[in-house]
Amino acid sequence: MVSKEAKTMVKLPRRQWSKMDKGMAALYFFLHVLCILAPLHFNWGAFWIAFVLYIITGLFGVTISYHRNLSHRSFKLPKWLEYLFAYCGVHTLQGDPISWVSVHRYHHQFVDTDKDPHSPIHGFLFSHITWIFDSDSYTQKVCSKIVCDSNEEIIVREESRNNVGDLKEQVFYRFLHKTYLLHPIALAVLLYAVGGIPYVIWGMFVRTVMLYHVTFMVNSVSHIWGKQQWKNGGLSRNNWWLSLLLFGEGWHNNHHAFEYSAKFGLEWWQIDFGWYVIIFLEAIGLAHNVKVPSQSHKQRLAMNTQS
Secondary structure (H helix, E strand, O other): OEOOHHHOOOOOOOOOOOHHHHHHHHHHHHHHHHHHHHHHHOOHHHHHHHHHHHHHHHHHHHHHHHHHHHHOOOOEOOHHHHHHHHHHHHOOOOOOHHHHHHHHHHHHHOOOOOOOOOOHHHOHHHHHOHHHHOOHHHHHHHHOOOOOHHHHHHHHHHHHOOOOHHHHOOHHHHHHHHOOOHHHHHHHHHHHHHHHHHHHHHHHHHHHHHHHHHHHHHHOHHHOEOEOOOOOOOOOOEOHHHHHHOOOOOEHHHHHHOOOOOOOOOOOOOOOHHHHHHHHHHHOOOOEOOOOOOHHHHHHHHHHHHO
8 A cells, every 4th residue: 555645755956966976876787787697597406595594694694683673772792793783784785884784874863754765655666766866966866956954954864874883883894885886796706616607697797686676676765665553654555575675674664663563563463574583593592682572562552543
């Protein structure tokens, strides 16, 4: 079901593409085009490499590390395990931990408004992927032409990324920020050494592009289509099928209602693989301070939803 609010879109001003925008667009175009070669280089070894890496980078890297652990601090891990999971996220080619977490925290701070980095009010395509090609320099040019005093404040914040001070003070995350692209390149070289071109095409390009679009659907689809169990002022929706593809991330309305919670699937039937891993880690003593919404909090929000 499409939300009524999402039907009212804000048209973006026409913009000039910066060198950074063009470089990002070329990279994404290159990755997508190479996927066309996948059927010509199929073998089961390459397929299973892609499948396993999808789980490692998507479940442990994006869902557990980047999102629930680093962005929202919904649970704590020993530093060695926190860093290991974050390193898995680097191989999604969705950004280093500092960059990814910074954007996501701004998303929650300004959710579904003009200041949201991938706001659905600018249309499905923008919230899904074209926001990535919208560099800081472009945003500054737009703000110089329109009235947006408050936007100028957020631009300064984004440039300094001062909403991720907890990550910037750690040497490991600063190292990943400076050497970000070297790590996926090293993985591609390793895959080529092990299985040749098929392993690179399937393990890097097919796997990366699939994870791109499934992750991006949380920004686009889950803010336009689905059911809204909790009325919390935003456009977020729950999508069961997206949760299956991205390990529980599709329960997006639940997440926006209780941002601090490590558990996204709040009902027994809401499958949430990210949560299952976290409670396993808690059971063996590796995860602690695991946060979940209290019954009283859910009842208060349910009353607001019904009113």
